[in-house]
Amino acid sequence: METVVSPLDNTEFDVDTVRRHFPILGSRVHGHPLIYLDNAATTQKPQAVIDAIVDYYTSTNANIHRGVHQLSVDATRMHDNSRAKVKSFLNADEIAEIIFVRGATEGINLVASTFGKERVGPGDEVVITAMEHHSNIVPWQVLCEQQGANLRVAPIDEQGQLLWDDFESLINKRTKLVAVAHVSNALGTVNPIREIVSLSHQHGAAVIVDGAQAAAHMPVDVQDLDCDFYVISGHKLYGPTGIGVIYGKRELLESMPAYQTGGDMISSVTFEQTTYNTLPHKFEAGTPDIAGAIGLGAAIDYLKQLDWPAVCAHEEELLTHATDALSSINGVRIIGTADEKRAVLSFVIEGAHPHDIGTILDHEGIAVRTGHHCAQPVMERFGVPATIRISLGLYNTRDEIDATVCAINKVKEVFRC
Ligand code: 7TS
Numbered sequence: 001m002e003t004v005v006s007p008l009d010n011t012e013f014d015v016d017t018v019r020r021h022f023p024i025l026g027s028r029v030h031g032h033p034l035i036y037l038d039n040a041a042t043t044q045k046p047q048a049v050i051d052a053i054v055d056y057y058t059s060t061n062a063n064i065h066r067g068v069h070q071l072s073v074d075a076t077r078m079h080d081n082s083r084a085k086v087k088s089f090l091n092a093d094e095i096a097e098i099i100f101v102r103g104a105t106e107g108i109n110l111v112a113s114t115f116g117k118e119r120v121g122p123g124d125e126v127v128i129t130a131m132e133h134h135s136n137i138v139p140w141q142v143l144c145e146q147q148g149a150n151l152r153v154a155p156i157d158e159q160g161q162l163l164w165d166d167f168e169s170l171i172n173k174r175t176k177l178v179a180v181a182h183v184s185n186a187l188g189t190v191n192p193i194r195e196i197v198s199l200s201h202q203h204g205a206a207v208i209v210d211g212a213q214a215a216a217h218m219p220v221d222v223q224d225l226d227c228d229f230y231v232i233s234g235h236k237l238y239g240p241t242g243i244g245v246i247y248g249k250r251e252l253l254e255s256m257p258a259y260q261t262g263g264d265m266i267s268s269v270t271f272e273q274t275t276y277n278t279l280p281h282k283f284e285a286g287t288p289d290i291a292g293a294i295g296l297g298a299a300i301d302y303l304k305q306l307d308w309p310a311v312c313a314h315e316e317e318l319l320t321h322a323t324d325a326l327s328s329i330n331g332v333r334i335i336g337t338a339d340e341k342r343a344v345l346s347f348v349i350e351g352a353h354p355h356d357i358g359t360i361l362d363h364e365g366i367a368v369r370t371g372h373h374c375a376q377p378v379m380e381r382f383g384v385p386a387t388i389r390i391s392l393g394l395y396n397t398r399d400e401i402d403a404t405v406c407a408i409n410k411v412k413e414v415f416r417c
Contacts, residue, residue, distance in 0.1 A: 013310035019395045021046040021302070032365025035400045040185050040213055040344055040391030041369050042235045045299070049239055052298035053291050063287055065264055079290050082297030083280070089300045090230065091221040092247050096279035099246045099253070100293050104212035105135040107231030107246035108179070110283065111208050112139035114256040115229075116177060119206070122148035125174045127205070129154045129162055129191070130381055131184040134374040136210045140179055149176075156381060160187035160336040168199060175205040182214035182230075186375035186389070187336030188319075188344030190214075197226045206252065212236055216393070217315060217342040219308060222247050234292060238393075239299035243292030246283075253279050260285040311394050315343055318392050318401060325405040331417055332408075335382050346373070346387040349408070351417030354386040360414065361388075364407045 019025050022044045027034050036044060056078065062071035064079050086098050101107045116139075120126060126140045130153050144151045152175075154167040171178070178200045183190050197207045208229040211220060215232045222230045229252070234243040248256075258265060258276055262285040267275040276282045322345050326332050331350035349357060358370035369389045372379045379385060390404065 013307040013314060013394075015314060015395060015397055018306070019397075021048065022395055023047055023050070025395060029365040029367070030363050035364075035366040035403060037390045037392065037396065037400070037404065038367045038369045039216070039393035039396075040236070040373075040389065042241065043216060043238045043393050044395070045240065045295075046238060046302050048302045049295050049298045053240060053295045056291050056294050061291075064290055065281075075290055078294050078297075079288070082293040082300075085297045085300045086245050089215075089220075089304075090232075090245075090247050091223055093223060094250060097247055097250050097253065099248065099280045099283045100288050101231075101244045101246055101283075102242055102289070103233040103235070103244035104210060104231045105233075105244075107229075107244055108135055108208065108210065109139050110246055110259045111229050111231075111248075112143045114259050115206070115252060116140075116143045117147065118255075118257060120144070120147045120149045120176045123174060124149040124176045125152050125170075125172070126150075127152045127154060127167075127170050127175055127178045127200075129167070129180050130156045131160060131162075131187055131189060131191075131378055132179070132181055132375065133185050133210065133212070134376070135212075136179050136181060137377070140177075153377075156189075159338050160184065160189045160378075160382075161338045162189075162191055164192075164195075167196070171199055171203050171205060173203060175200065175203055178205050178207045179210065180207070181210045181212075182220070183211075183217065183342045183344070184336070184375070184378070185213045185344065185391075186346055186373040186378040186387070187338065188341035188346070189336060189338040190218075190340040190342055193225050193227060201226070213344070214342070218312060228252055234296040234299065237296070237299055238302060239296035240292045242289045243296050245296075250279065253283070258285070259283050262286050264288075306394070315392050315394065315396075318396055318398065319343060319345060321398055322390060322392075322401045322405070325401065326408070329405070329408060329412070331412065335378075335384065335387050343392040345390040345392075347390075348384050348387050349412065349415075349417060352411060352415040354388045356415070357388050357408070357411050360411050361404070361407055364403075364410075366404050366407055368404075 024044050062075040064076040152170045200207045206228040209227045211232045216237045230247040235241040265285040335346040354370040
């Protein structure tokens with residue numbers, strides 16, 4: 001194991017220093033140093049996040065919003081602080097607009113089953129794109145079935161980019177909601193969110209952005225995007241699993257019915273009537289993942305110390321290098337070649353099944369994801385059952401990409417493809 005050093009105290013981005021903040025990166029898998037290239041599935045955690053969770057359970061653990069006792073007061077303050085950190089990370093206008101959920105999936109389901117049920121009626125339309133993760137397809141499909149509405153899917157081109165004219169022609173006065181990924185998890189495509197929001201708003205439709213794959217790879221400013229809702233998962237942002245966030249504009253959140261009901265989301269309860277708590281608590285029934293929120297706050301603190309333009313440039317350089325190197329291998333087809341991409345490189349190799357390639361890479365200590373990446377319609381669009389996906393994090397290096405390309409060449413020898 002490499003030594004863990006304390007977080008950066010300056011704004012320099014140096015990948016070797018950063019790597020030492022992530023203890024797992026020093027481990028070996030099948031006798032090889034771990035090369036972790038499955039960051040779109042989940043990112044590894046810096047020591048600062050691990051410490052924040054351990055410290056919380058070691059010295060503070062209590063339920064929040066309940067006690068006058070010191071631990072409860074401290075836990076409540078720490079939970080509130082994390083919300084404030086998320087607010088500033090997403091540049092939301094108010095703390096009340098930040099709702100803690102379990103992850104992007106729950107955030108989308110929350111909007112579908114509250115805002116969606118109120119706003120979408122018979123004959124109305126919900127528009128998604130052909131590059132969505134199942135989490136941003138199925139909730140809308142179910143909503144449309146329940147409400148007698150229609151789901152419309154904006155197509156994508158051979159590069160995996162939204163076909164703008166087709167998208168534009170789908171938006172009309174029946175469109176009540178547009179649900180779109182900021183960055184596609186299967187293709188890496190970055191969608192033009194500002195333009196999508198502007199067009200949708202002209203027709204009176206609200207926009208929910210699935211930011212699960214964006215927040216770790218680019219600055220997100222929800223006020224600048226002007227989206228109505230934005231969801232993220234903490235675990236894809238170097239934070240813990242089980243915690244995520246939905247940002248929503250205050251006036252929309254105020255007008256929406258509750259998602260789940262029970263303790264903490266109420267203001268008063270009698271057997272005759274219940275009144276709801278103010279935002280954001282109205283949407284947070286029951287004891288939340290307190291340690292998760294604190295861990296997410298620590299992840300945001302960690303990320304804030306980094307020089308973001310340098311992080312983005314580093315990931316972009318790695319993506320370009322990996323794309324060039326893989327493109328030069330005979331029989332490799334890259335799936336997703338959008339002009340604007342982030343951190344994701346999907347590909348197939350003629351004559352070898354992605355699963356077999358993933359297994360051989362694993363024997364070399366290289367973690368990639370193979371399969372449909374919970375985006376089966378994307379696989380269908382490109383006529384492949386599955387892909388191999390390299391997905392980058394800020395701690396990946398050029399050497400790791402070179403070792404992976406070298407291993408892929410070995411795979412080709414094994415399969416004689
Ligand atoms: N939306 C997108 C674009 C995603 O990539 C994912 C997870 C989700 C939503 C769901 O996030 P969750 O945290 O609620 O599960 N994507 C992946 C992936 O690409 N590989 O594993 C999980």
